[in-house]
Amino acid sequence: MEKLSNKEKMKIPRQVMPEQNPIERSSNFFEVNLGFTPQLAEKEAMRCLECKTQQCIDGCPVRVQIRDFIILVAAGDFLGAAKKVKEDNLLPAICGRVCPQEEQCEIKCVTGKKGDPVAIGRLERFVADYERITVGFVKPEMKPRNGRKVAIIGSGPAGLSCAGDLIQMGYAVTVFEALHELGGVLIYGIPEFRLPKEIVKYEIDNLARMGVEFITNAVIGRTDTIDELLSNGYDAVFVATGAGLPYFMDISGENLIGVYSANEFLTRVNLMKAYRFPEFDSPIIDVKNKNVAVIGGGNTAMDAVRTAKRLGAKNAFIIYRRSEKEMPARIEEVHHAKEEGVIFKILEAPVEYIGDENGWLKSAKIIKMELGEPDASGRRRPVPIEGSEYLLDIDVAVVAIGNGSNPLISHTTPDLKVNKRGNIIADESGATSKEGVFAGGDIVTGGATVILAMGAGRTAAKSIDEYLKKKFSVGVEVSVK
16 A cells, blocks of 8 residues: 555545434334444554654553554554554443543544544544454463462453453452442443443453453452451452442432332443343333433533433433533534434522422423633632522432442441542552552542543553562462362
């Protein structure tokens, strides 16, 4: 292939990923984005300027060698590109679908300084899917077992990332998951139309093929404590339990039937397979032909409202107290929600839920807002407009305003320090106040992104390796029964 000049590359427009028609997809749970074809992937990869400085890597929490894998895509070596990505990211099919590349690697892309950035995330997704479909699992290089065991609490992105790195380093790794399905927020929190369950299961199965042991229905803090794990053969523990304790607004009427947290709503749909009705006649919040309001403006809010739309809601509202500019949700998710018929009620917030004589939600009192001075988040603070209240008829309210940490681990591990919000305190290496115990992901930072949690998992794996090598002189091959 003739090599293009940078000037010629800049003339190539960003390639459009095919996706389902909005009218069709708003009533099904099939994946919205359909992925690049090989031809589209090659053409998109040709847009990369192959920068020597590689600023894009600085925006990637797991530091994928972005330039190098994209050069391989442009050359048509898709399997080589997949191998290159997986040197730093064992879950590329997941990250390529749900990570906010526009705020991380792509915002650093030099091509984007004078046009649209290279579609790094979509290329990552393409090479991962190509490998899965054409050759299946390709086992990475593995160091021999070193005789040391690590327990990982939680099978979400932080836990899986940490497990993948440690198993390759030679450790015996056991992942404990409280629920009956593996994957954490990847399974119970993200809907099928954005991240198919088969993709998550495939990636987890690959870790099992590498030797990671998974134990479900294991509520650490109840079935075993961290101290018991450390006393029963585990040399280190990584806590990656996420932030699964939902926040509410503490307004009148939140105890009415029909007011739910986004956690409960999405977990019922995802874990009980309501998205495959009537094949699975699962217990689910009934929203068919009803008015559903989702409170919040993040990705979880978008997931909940778009799920309600697919389950047959008559009207699906987003109620957000700031302007659309301040919404933390991905631009793509907001765009897709609008295409699917979601109604956005911006600069508004509920102040009270009103029920009928039987305790069922029937309406919400909404107040309008205006933006004031910036608050601690850097965004302009919403200020209520006096006398602007009105009633909105709704049957279901889903509150998606954030989550906190489950206190079970901290309550059963008294020497594990937490902050005032209940998050485990860990240093930059992931080390906590308790020797041999590391933590990362949302349990440390509060609710954040999949890729940031994965980055924390990789950091913790490196730190655990250094800790155990120093403590036990790990590294000599030993026999393992």
